[in-house]
Amino acid sequence: MGDLSPGFHGKSHAFAGRLPPGQYPTESFPVLSAGPTPDIPTGRWSFTLTGEAGESRSWSWDEMMALPQEEPTVDIHCVTRWSKFDTRWRGVPLDVFLDAMETAADFVVAESFDGYTTNLPLEDVTDGKAWLAHSFDGFALSPDHGGPARLVIPHLYFWKSAKWVKGLRLTLDNEPGFWESAGYHDYGDPWREQRYWSD
Ligand SMILES: Nc1nc2c(c(=O)[nH]1)N[C@H]1C(S)=C(S)[C@@H](COP(=O)(O)O)O[C@H]1N2
Numbered sequence: 001m002g003d004l005s006p007g008f009h010g011k012s013h014a015f016a017g018r019l020p021p022g023q024y025p026t027e028s029f030p031v032l033s034a035g036p037t038p039d040i041p042t043g044r045w046s047f048t049l050t051g052e053a054g055e056s057r058s059w060s061w062d063e064m065m066a067l068p069q070e071e072p073t074v075d076i077h078c079v080t081r082w083s084k085f086d087t088r089w090r091g092v093p094l095d096v097f098l099d100a101m102e103t104a105a106d107f108v109v110a111e112s113f114d115g116y117t118t119n120l121p122l123e124d125v126t127d128g129k130a131w132l133a134h135s136f137d138g139f140a141l142s143p144d145h146g147g148p149a150r151l152v153i154p155h156l157y158f159w160k161s162a163k164w165v166k167g168l169r170l171t172l173d174n175e176p177g178f179w180e181s182a183g184y185h186d187y188g189d190p191w192r193e194q195r196y197w198s199d
């Protein structure tokens with residue numbers, strides 16, 4: 001490999017090839033929220049999958065915690081240019097919920113308790129690429145980072161990982177979410193630097 005940036009020697013070997021263009025690595029975990037952090041006690045929490053014809057299925061907190069769990073360790077990339085390597089989550093693969101419903105939809109909209117939405121192709125949240133996460137680094141997910149539960153979709157910019165998520169809505173057509181309607185890229189692949197509409 002070529003030059004190492006000052007300050008990153010040592011670790012830069014381990015992380016070579018893992019930093020998308022225009023990003024810098026950070027060890028901190030910044031909080032980015034469009035509004036105030038909602039307070040959602042797990043006793044009032046539920047997660048609802050809604051089909052394109054309006055049918056729905058819901059899981060209570062205890063039902064969700066009884067589903068098969070995974071512990072992915074993944075790199076995350078924020079459109080504000082920080083990347084954090086080897087973040088460790090625990091949660092339910094979205095496949096487990098989506099397998100519970102027949103659908104002809106090609107898209108999903110993630111909807112959150114704070115009113116936030118974000119849209120994704122269905123194929124980007126299936127086949128082990130996305131989780132409903134309730135723990136970070138061995139502890140219950142903190143409210144500022146989306147607790148009690150958030151999406152983790154590490155292969156796309158982190159705005160797609162809805163915090164305080166309350167459900168997924170399956171849609172036949174692509175319906176731009178909060179940031180996607182405000183200038184952010186519809187898809188958001190960090191490796192292709194899809195930050196804004198013009199990218
Ligand atoms: N519900 C909700 N989810 C959200 C947001 C938000 O404002 N509300 N911000 C998004 C953005 S822009 C980013 S970069 C990440 C930030 O997650 P963090 O605060 O845990 O770093 O959450 C995403 N999910």
Ligand SMILES: [Mo]
Binds near residue numbers: 032078079080158159
């Ligand atoms: Mo963001």
